[in-house]
Amino acid sequence: METIVADSNVDDRSTATAQIQIQVSGSGETQMVTLPVSMAHAINSAQGQQTVISSQQSGQPVAQDTAKRRELLSRRPSYRKILNELSGQPDANQRVKDEPGGSKSSESSESDSGGQMVTPLQAPTIAYQTGSGTVTVHQSPQTIQIPASALNHDQHVTSVAGLQTFSMANALAQGQAALVQDSNTSGNTLWMPGNHVVVQGGDSQMYQIRTSTSSNAIPNVVLSGNSMQSPQQMAEEASRKRELRLMKNREAAKDCRLKKKEYIKCLENRVHVLETQNKALIDELQQLKEMYCRDELH
DNA sequence: ACCGACAGCCGTCAGTTTGG
DNA sequence: CCAAACTGACGGCTGTCGGT
Numbered sequence: 452m453e454t455i456v457a458d459s460n461v462d463d464r465s466t467a468t469a470q471i472q473i474q475v476s477g478s479g480e481t482q483m484v485t486l487p488v489s490m491a492h493a494i495n496s497a498q499g500q501q502t503v504i505s506s507q508q509s510g511q512p513v514a515q516d517t518a519k520r521r522e523l524l525s526r527r528p529s530y531r532k533i534l535n536e537l538s539g540q541p542d543a544n545q546r547v548k549d550e551p552g553g554s555k556s557s558e559s560s561e562s563d564s565g566g567q568m569v570t571p572l573q574a575p576t577i578a579y580q581t582g583s584g585t586v587t588v589h590q591s592p593q594t595i596q597i598p599a600s601a602l603n604h605d606q607h608v609t610s611v612a613g614l615q616t617f618s619m620a621n622a623l624a625q626g627q628a629a630l631v632q633d634s635n636t637s638g639n640t641l642w643m644p645g646n647h648v649v650v651q652g653g654d655s656q657m658y659q660i661r662t663s664t665s666s667n668a669i670p671n672v673v674l675s676g677n678s679m680q681s682p683q684q685m686a687e688e689a690s691r692k693r694e695l696r697l698m699k700n701r702e703a704a705k706d707c708r709l710k711k712k713e714y715i716k717c718l719e720n721r722v723h724v725l726e727t728q729n730k731a732l733i734d735e736l737q738q739l740k741e742m743y744c745r746d747e748l749h
Numbered sequence: 750a751c752c753g754a755c756a757g758c759c760g761t762c763a764g765t766t767t768g769g
Numbered sequence: 770c771c772a773a774a775c776t777g778a779c780g781g782c783t784g785t786c787g788g789t
Contacts, residue, residue, distance in 0.1 A: 697760080697761070699773085699774085700760085700761070700762085700774090700775095701759085701760060701761080703773095703774060703775060703776085704759080704760070704761080704775090704776080705759085706774095706775085707774095707775060707776055707777095708758080708759090708776095710775090710776095711776085
């Protein structure tokens with residue numbers, strides 16, 4: 452069995468991938484499988500083979516090799532998709548729609564057959580302090596939504612015509628800062644500390660942030676959503692947008708790494724199962740051979 | 750104790766894929 | 770088509786381990 456490292460220049464040294472050629476018992480058919488280098492090493496050493504680390508293995512020029520590699524990599528479906536396919540589950544995003552309280556992140560467990568069983572976690576609910584007490588916030592997979600009805604109970608809110616619900620882009624713990632986004636007017640986002648409440652007055656396009664603990668409802672910040680902005684406001688807006696983007700990307704990167712880990716774990720399970728099956732088939736073949744030899748002698 | 754190698758995790762950027 | 774989501778790549782930081 453030959454092992455060719457398809458990409459030795461990848462992140463997280465331990466997660467470098469290698470392509471290994473597997474011969475299917477019986478049929479003689481071969482298959483290329485992409486595995487982490489560490490796993491390829493393990494398999495090869497078990498087979499008494501050496502792992503060949505070479506990007507020039509194919510004899511192609513490096514640039515061409517890189518382009519080809521890029522093409523291969525770019526065509527690979529996302530870990531989410533792969534895992535969904537392996538586990539026979541509907542698309543995670545679809546599941547989110549079907550199950551309002553469902554969670555999409557890192558919810559899988561190992562299956563018994565090397566596949567991946569994805570078991571949904573209980574959607575967390577977060578107690579959020581408002582001026583009138585605690586509002587329970589239900590966290591959807593990607594956002595946290597504060598029900599408008601709950602906000603209406605805030606005694607500080609006097610004019611809430613057309614009050615919308617807001618989505619928070621990160622998990623909100625009491626006392627932490629939260630990024631708040633109006634789910635109905637995309638792009639209007641702002642930071643607020645965890646002990647503040649954001650409200651919006653219907654058609655005024657004005658946000659008000661109020662302290663949740665103070666009984667004297669003094670707005671801390673009033674942000675305007677209209678288009679009359681000074682250069683400084685525009686710069687602040689750009690900065691806010693950048694912060695939002697970075698924060699979302701940070702979360703996405705974490706999510707992606709979790710998915711990658713699950714994917715690798717899933718492949719490791721698969722390797723384990725296939726090795727076991729292969730061993731069983733070899734044993735069976737051996738027994739049949741022995742039986743055949745015995746019969747031949749008689 | 751110090752040093753270097755290594756592994757793991759994280760944030761960020763840039764490019765790609767996906768879903769509406 | 771476009772915005773959002775996803776992911777490879779890169780660099781930085783930290784902890785562990787073995788050698789000196």
